[in-house]
Amino acid sequence: MGENPISIHVLGICSALAITTKIDTAVVMTIAVVAVLSISNVVISFLRNNIPNKVRIIIQMSVIASLVIIADQVLKAYMYDMSKLLGVFLGLIITNCIVLGRAEAYAMQNSPSKALLDGMGNGLGYGSILIAVAFFRELFGFGSIYGAQVIANQIYLGGYENNGLMILSPGAFFILGLIVWAHRAYTGTSDKH
């Protein structure tokens, strides 16, 4: 956890804002990111000694882009409702700096098996934050956890209201900010300028 891509490097927060209104979308997104990240790391690690240095970023991008498109197509075919919810943000995994970052920083120097572990680790680290943010947003924004209503009807009748800010993108910003704050305060990390 010391090198979590979101809470330490604050990478890839674009999709973290968009798809974390509910836990189920965050879980599917996590699976997609883990899959794309591990496979792209492995593929690039296999090719690492053959990729010409001049065009390495382009090669990495095309591998990642192809994988993302395949993930998107598979989701459309087998989980249509979910792909409607994720919409354009699944495609935006391409622009997620974590994927390219790990390919460039790790897979280019390490063996496929290590790159696979690195991809899975980073993907899960990213996903754990997504799911944590989604947990709070769904709980306060909809009163449910993973689709199951946890805030009883009586509480609503007593005047409780769901928090609309949590469903809006700024809600993810605040939750994410608080998580980063708590994590950094706990680990004692801070930006050194």
Next chain:
Amino acid sequence: MRSDTYTIVFTTIVTVVLGLGLSVTADSLRERQSINEELDIKKNILSVLGFSLSSEWENDKIQSLYEQNINELIVDKTGSILGPIESSNSDKYTIYQSRENDKVTGYAIPIAGKGLWGTMYGYFAIEPDAETVKGITFYRHKETPGLGAEVDKEWFQSNFVGKKLIDTNGSLVSVEVVKGYVSSTDPKAMHKVDGISGATITGKGLTTFLKNDLQKYEPYLSKVRKLNQIESL
């Protein structure tokens, strides 16, 4: 440093391999995807017409329910039925007729128009008398959570049920989303539903495009009403 030729050959090979992989996946999944899209539309039409499945919406159940009960009709400006044919002409509109045991149980029409932040898409269902509202649903919109997005909620949608589309003279008045609550003494209460507080623009937009869309189908619906009258005599 490797030679330029190597770079070009390597890039070409990678591109071709990836391209092949992509087209194979896309091609093999295309059929499933288009079925999904169709099923999604069918599911929306079935639900606005009041069909409900006790269990999950399973694909083949949706398919069979739809085939048994829904009749797709194409009508034109004058209200005559052109039969169930696909057409790109903008003067022709699709209407979904639901049937159970050879009796018409309702009509559904697609509705779409501007809300506050973007276009809202949905279906609007009418009882077989062609003047009473059977239901309304939205499947895509960008309204504000807690305000405009309340159009998805049961309380808002159920307000529409039972409202009348035409006045006593038989002309179309549609259903209006008012600001605040509909007062019970209002003589036009049959054509009005409670608004969503804080979402005036969404309500106004909905009122406008609902009326526009209904107007397109009015020639056909009025024919249905006339037929109904003749039958009841």
Next chain:
Amino acid sequence: MKWLLDYLLKIKPNFDEGQKLNWLYPLYEATETILFSTDAKTKSAPHIRDSIDIKRVMILVVVALIPCYVFGAINIGYQNALSFGLERTWVENLIFGAKTIIPIIVVTFVAGAFWEILFAIVRKHEISEGFLVTCALIPLTMPPSIPLWQLFIATSFGIVIGKEIFGGVGMNIFNPALTARCFIFFSYPSKISGDMVWLVGPDGYSGATALSVPASTNSADAVSLLDGITQFDYSWINLASGWIPGSIGETNKFIIFLAAVALMIMKLISWRVILGGVSGLFAMSYIGTLIAPFSDNSMLSIPPHYHLVMGSFAFGLTFMATEPVTGSHTDTGRLVYGFFVGVLTVIIRSINPAYPEGVMLAILLMNAFASLIDYFVVKVNIRKRMARYA
């Protein structure tokens, strides 16, 4: 008073470094300096170059808010009586209003004090009295019908996100009281978005606010629309004297005007921000009235002097925009900053279809731009001097 000072000095060693009660030092320090003057120097804005310190400034601002509270209470009672069709004296109205307001004030201060003390103890710094002003302002910006639990969350949000994460008083970018208000606005919008009146009345009782009347009708003259409303008296003089439903402290513009003058004379708030704000509002709404004949947006036809008394512009400009930390710090910058608060208020009111009132968003947006304005003012100044001495 001597005995109190003696007592405080006597117990002071208990809170020194290494003593058992050291962790409570912030509480001790706050008690001592709020009762007696201090010799500490300010380290960050707002800087006070006078014999008074931040505590006295804050207290004076709070005193200036008291008339708003009193009028607010009377008005709550009055609106309640009106909605039920009752006859009541102003004393009864005051008592009714006080019963509504006091829980709101208590909840705000409990929430504010809790976070302030918590952060002071964890971060081992002194308790800043800034939270007193923030907590005194928050209830005034709230509708009287606000659920107390929402208020508690909003106050916590304002203090923690609006202030503490930036490092406390003097470091914050956004006005914490407005941050709290903004949180409520976006979190629980169904009752707080400002197109329905707020008052303590019968269930289901509702009506349009002055600002939402012209917003909901197209192609009409705003003033004649307002005169046509019979449920409330939306004439200019009544809008200014505040016998209309609204947030607790913002309805009476005369009281706010007097408070503004008093605070300006004491140099506690900047007259430049006020002047800039009012001229911005006038300029933009005048432009609006020029465009109005060519548009079906009735909001544009609101004349400038109506804009001044409608909604919470007067309150926001006097007590929120003038806050010394989050506004601009240069004299020219303050004029520009205030001007744009006025301009943006009119733009958001007239053009944005979703939000009938724009003061809060205008001030928060300008908070974000305040230091940029300062930067350019300083740049221009440097260039002028270079030109002069080159």
